[in-house]
Amino acid sequence: MSILNFPDYNSGIPDDAVAELDPLHADAVCARLPAMNERADLPAVCSALRTIIPTLDQIAAFNPLECLAAMRDIGILLGSVRRHGAQPVFAVPEIEPVLLELASRTDLVPRDTVHHYTCWNPRGVRQRMYTGDPQETHLIDSVRNAMPRLGAAVTICARLVRLDPAAPVFAESLDILADHLHGMVTSISDVMAHVSPVYFARGLRPYFDAITVAGADYLGPAAANMPLALIDVALWASDRGDESYDCFHRESIAYSLPPWRRLYAAWQYGPSLAQVISAAIARDGNDDGQPQAAAEALCRALRVLIMFRGKHVTIARRAYEEEVGLYQEGSGGGTVELLARILRLTRDIAAEVGVRHSQGLTAVVRRSG
Template identity: 50%
Template structure:
């Protein structure tokens, strides 16, 4: 049994219509099954006239468009989107060729609460399986890439819940580590997905066979990216773990553009937690209060769990860069930027940020303050159970030692949550080698 088998049924049971995956896959509101089955052949022949006629035939009239609920509207965008990407792949701006599709896409975008074209969710998660699967090329590798993204969607939804819970917890709370552990289990699906992709999809096929279908199109003067796997929103996890206050201007700008391709509830999550205090900053603040050689067990567990989930994110990003470098090498690449709009340099920067935060947390668990060696006069055998912790001495040096011992045993004041404005000083400690 996989994580998908455990999580997917719970997603379907929610009231959110965009999580009704089976219903969206089954829907065919435009009667497109027969026409979309011919798309791979049209693309092999670069048959632009046939693609144009097919798109025009599928565009619903305004009354039909207005009658569609969210589930049917998502399915309609999915099917129209297949022709948008196909036409652009052959050098044709689709809405210039079929202008009557523009108001329909705009209305469908309003009805679904999403951008007025297909996204990675339309192309993968909401795409039917088997004989009804919508594909640009019909090649097995394209199907494998779609499967790789499908297996991630339930984990992303589950991580949204755990990250929301994490945002309301402090590192001294035992639930902090537990919530991070559950988040790590969900994020592991991303690593499994990238490993599956590496095993099944060659860089050559992606770079030359599939990447051209993910080009941006013009919708009423605004560019919208195609449904590439790069749109999978790993930032949902980054945000509360570290990105909210330990990011870079380049990554922030990239996310500001990428967020619009996600689901409405995910955009609300981003708006709610953007600029908040991240888990890494909370842990750093808590550790700064500690003056004893060892961290309290609960705080140490929080540090271990946070380092673990950051390490999983680091692993995914390192493997993703490996694929991207091959697909966008001088020998293969047809485009400078990735299908999600990010250059390789930005992917490298985000990996470095993830690694820096993971290193900071891992080193913090070793201890930021090394234990102090007591003076020889204060080194005494351990007291019997119930005996006093220190013995009064007539000498000034022993009195000072006892005072230091008493000070170390003084109860620790509870740390106050660090506001986002206080995150800047902590960034100075972020880049630990």
């Protein structure tokens, strides 16, 4: 079994083990990269990329973890080439078959993803960076810290979709889910405290531009491609979203790990947990109030998402306001307007579930009277 076919829905991949690897002997090249980027030295970056390109025979000898580490190191150079105005596969044509082969070996897109840039990135002096600025480290660490808890939240969702809301463990699991989601709030608060909107918008965002591989465009390692949209789909968005958000999470899921893509395929048409809980309350055949407890727990989880999204909209507006930013869209392809729309949708579903919860409590009181 490939290491990417892990049994639960966290990353399942030993992040530190990938981070320790240097299959392309790229440590020295990556250490010099921030200086090359500061000079906007495209020829030097292209030359550096050529020095680490493996042959297809070498890739065939790599184990799965080495393939991940190889794409990580190639990826930091791909983004740098793109930032300086060139398409990597046009500037360095020999890279294209390598990207396609690494994608095939790992069942991921043919470039680096947010996992490569954060969770599988070495710490300390070996850390792969575009700019070398301490603010970049804060951004990388914010995702490193949040990703395992988001993965655990996905695992909880995978269990919840198989449970009856009448089961006591249902509400308990939602409370644990809310605790894990708090990791996103902590991470974005850290970003707001330590990363300036100007640095992100002008210093880092250009490295995440899309590159073209085999005629298709692939976005850079954006934090937007963390599995938060997948959690939305499980909780409420499969049957309560809208066309713009549906389109966004269909596109972003392509950058996820294979098990998360399979979950999305299973969940995308619902029913969401919000719908399942509402149906259980409408049934109202439970005198012990467990569906009401589930609704209350879901509201708590949704409030955490609302807290995160409020902060996300604030930081995005600062980074993409006209006098600061260079782009109309975020690194994951979403706009500030989309983020605000998702925030409104999350608030709406939280209010609706809250009403269902109140109605259910009233029904229980009437029966007990």
